[in-house]
Amino acid sequence: xxxxxxxxxxxxxxxxxxxxxxxxxxxxxxxxxxxxxxxxxxxxxxxxxxxxxxxxxxxxxxxxxxxxxxxxxxxxxxxxxxxxxxxxxxxxxxxxxxxxxxxxxxxxxxxxxxxxxxxxxxxxxxxxxxxxxxxxxxxxxxxxxxxxxxxxxxxxxxxxxxxxxxxxxxxxxxxxxxxxxxxxxxxxxxxxxxxxxxxxxxxxxxxxxxxxxxxxxxxxxxxxxxxxxxxxxxxxxxxxxxxxxxxxxxxxxxxxxxxxxxxxxxxxxxxxxxxxxxxxxxxxxxxxxxxxxxxxxxxxxxxxxxxxxxxxxxxxxxxxxxxxxxxxxxxxxxxxxxxxxxxxxxxxxxxxxxxxxxxxxxxxxxxxxxxxxxxxxxxxxxxxxxxxxxxxxxxxxxxxxxxxxxxxxxxxxxxxxxxxxxxxxxxxxxxxxxxxxxxxxxxxxxxxxxxxxxxxxxxxxxxx
Numbered sequence: 435x436x437x438x439x440x441x442x443x444x445x446x447x448x449x450x451x452x453x454x455x456x457x458x459x460x461x462x463x464x465x466x467x468x469x470x471x472x473x474x475x476x477x478x479x480x481x482x483x484x485x486x487x488x489x490x491x492x493x494x495x496x497x498x499x500x501x502x503x504x505x506x507x508x509x510x511x512x513x514x515x516x517x518x519x520x521x522x523x524x525x526x527x528x529x530x531x532x533x534x535x536x537x538x539x540x541x542x543x544x545x546x547x548x549x550x551x552x553x554x555x556x557x558x559x560x561x562x563x564x565x566x567x568x569x570x571x572x573x574x575x576x577x578x579x580x581x582x583x584x585x586x587x588x589x590x591x592x593x594x595x596x597x598x599x600x601x602x603x604x605x606x607x608x609x610x611x612x613x614x615x616x617x618x619x620x621x622x623x624x625x626x627x628x629x630x631x632x633x634x635x636x637x638x639x640x641x642x643x644x645x646x647x648x649x650x651x652x653x654x655x656x657x658x659x660x661x662x663x664x665x666x667x668x669x670x671x672x673x674x675x676x677x678x679x680x681x682x683x684x685x686x687x688x689x690x691x692x693x694x695x696x697x698x699x700x701x702x703x704x705x706x707x708x709x710x711x712x713x714x715x716x717x718x719x720x721x722x723x724x725x726x727x728x729x730x731x732x733x734x735x736x737x738x739x740x741x742x743x744x745x746x747x748x749x750x751x752x753x754x755x756x757x758x759x760x761x762x763x764x765x766x767x768x769x770x771x772x773x774x775x776x777x778x779x780x781x782x783x784x785x786x787x788x789x790x791x792x793x794x795x796x797x798x799x800x801x802x803x804x805x806x807x808x809x810x811x812x813x814x815x816x817x818x819x820x821x822x823x824x825x826x827x828x829x830x831x832x833x834x835x836x837x838x839x840x841x842x843x844x845x846x847x848x849x850x851x852x853x854x855x856x857x858x859x860x861x862x863x864x865x866x867x868x869x870x871x872x873x874x875x876x877x878x879x880x881x882x883x884x885x886x887x888x889x890x891x892x893x894x895x896x897x898x
């Protein structure tokens with residue numbers, strides 16, 4: 435999962451030279467999406483909607499929304515192929531406050547949440563083979579997760595070369611592990627199709643719950659936006675980008691569906707409800723892949739798989755801690771964050787920004803349950819993804835912008851994304867008002883911060 439927002443100058447400008455082809459663009463789509471979500475969120479979805487069949491249907495809906503969002507952002511990134519991604523789009527469409535808030539949300543929610551969630555999920559999978567009691571686990575899980583965050587934060591302050599080179603290899607390894615897990619689960623669980631014949635009667639309350647449960651799936655698909663930033667560097671983007679997005683998202687959807695079918699063959703909806711027990715104990719179903727493998731194959735197979743998944747999640751955590759602090763660093767360099775966060779160490783790393791990002795992630799890790807972190811992040815990212823996708827309508831009125839790529843099916847395709855994401859956001863606010871309001875307040879807190887720092891910049895410029 436790649437975070438959704440990144441301010442100006444956080445990215446390198448597209449370089450001249452050979453342009454990306456279909457294969458490279460497709461791999462970027464896949465690697466940007468594969469992350470923590472599919473290894474943790476399916477159990478939550480089954481628990482709340484009470485059906486494996488509906489859970490699978492929601493994963494298909496999430497894939498469709500991801501395609502619509504990515505195709506829309508391709509137009510924006512091709513029209514404005516400058517460094518900064520969402521920051522540039524929002525500044526051009528809505529002005530500097532919206533652009534600043536994109537960076538603010540990226541720091542607090544887009545990276546802060548995923549760092550805490552990835553660390554917690556990695557600890558859960560690494561500790562699962564030990565079968566610790568609830569009391570011990572409640573201390574060991576955040577302890578191991580905190581140690582991982584701090585250790586990787588220190589490592590990234592000391593150097594960066596080797597870390598960057600291993601990320602692509604770890605993504606490939608993760609895809610391989612998921613493919614093996616899905617194939618093995620389908621092979622062992624083949625024939626237990628009664629676990630999928632469990633659609634309950636549709637009621638208004640269930641429809642609202644389904645819509646709100648999409649936030650978990652939307653979190654798992656987050657990353658489609660990163661692929662759109664390639665549009666200005668892809669050969670024949672008008673033809674190649676839709677193919678890359680459809681192929682990449684289609685491949686991710688197949689992997690996700692296969693993996694979730696394997697979960698469903700291992701665990702009926704009633705099994706999931708029994709494991710969770712009571713609503714405030716829902717985090718127990720987070721390591722869904724390990725629980726499913728244990729049910730299908732026993733601990734001799736499940737335990738090594740659990741450790742392997744935990745290690746790949748640590749690789750995702752490393753990537754988030756590497757890239758996230760660059761947001762605070764870039765904002766500080768632009769005068770929109772404390773100046774000290776814009777300093778580099780003697781090794782060329784943003785040590786202060788990394789420390790701030792790590793500290794905020796640790797706060798989230800210790801004050802919120804795992805499922806709460808996912809909701810907090812999912813709501814914030816959904817709100818800003820709607821602002822970004824909606825920018826296509828505002829910027830279509832700009833005749834000065836080039837249009838090397840136009841969203842296929844405009845204006846319907848962006849409207850589908852906005853309607854679907856808006857529905858899930860409203861449903862989460864209805865069903866989970868506390869955590870949703872906290873996410874919204876985190877965004878709103880950036881408004882006075884923006885005016886405070888803007889006033890400070892004006893004072894410095896006016897000083898003799």
